[in-house]
Amino acid sequence: MDYHVFRKPKKLKNKTVHRWYYYFYDPLTGKKVQKACSGCKNQAEAYAYISALPPLFSEIKVNIATIGKYMYIPGSDHVNRLEKLGKKTDFKTLRDKRHLLELFIEEFGNYEIHEMTIPMIMNYLIQDEHSGSWKNNFLTVVENVYDEAPFFRIQNITKPTFPKFARNTVKKDIFTTDELNTLFNESLWQNLIIKCTRNSLSMMKDIVLFF
Structure with a gap:
């Protein structure tokens, strides 16, 4: 049932009376809403009151x-x-x-x-x-x-999970396998460092001889 009845006390001058209310959860916000069962004096009248209310979760058809x-x-x-x-x-x-x-x-x-x-x-x-x-x-x-x-206001919707299409173009790697092997070959890096060091020493020697 979308609506729920309950009774709560209310003070009127020097006495306390009990009034009938109903509550529901707003289908859009999810917040709890509380309202009075107008004119209801007992539980039977309160249930009759909410039974005449429109349904909250009626499915609305929208294309x-x-x-x-x-x-x-x-x-x-x-x-x-x-x-x-x-x-x-x-x-x-x-x-x-x-x-x-x-x-x-x-x-x-x-x-x-x-x-x-x-x-x-x-x-x-x-x-x-x-x-x-x-x-x-x-x-x-x-x-x-x-x-x-x-x-x-469309309720109970399950968004489907669609399979994705493969892209028609193949993304090229930045480096080829051979290039990557060269980059991470330790001996090649050592030889390159030695070569650069020798070139630097040779250049310094030429500068000294020049002066």
Whole structure:
């Protein structure tokens, strides 16, 4: 049950009376809220009172297009939250993410968030010809939509964990294996030091002879 009844004493002039109240937890903030059961004189009336109240956790159906309508728009509540969380909100970042979001809405905008599945989105991306990096950025935007859904009073959302695509380019190592072996070869370093020392001594000898 979303609501809970209880009784507590209240002083009225020279006597103490007991009044009936109910409490609940706000679904958005999680804070405990306490209110009076107006006109209730006993426990039965208090339970009848809360049974007539609207449910707190009724599932609200909102489609993807509604959730994403103002996402990544400068000045929106969504961008303000991103700024307070320390996320990147420069113009280029917002523009690029908004573009990916519009593609997502174009394909899945009429679906409700609870209707979305991992195979639906992955099958869409597998058929796409963009790079792996582009597809991973697309998935990041999809995850952001799931993060935004609770602000539309949508409850019991589980954000899926999407598999990531491999990047199409191979990152080149700074040093090759042979170069690394040379760098950490102690005998080569010793020979190099001896050679540098001999060159320095020879140079000093030439200077002395010059004078």
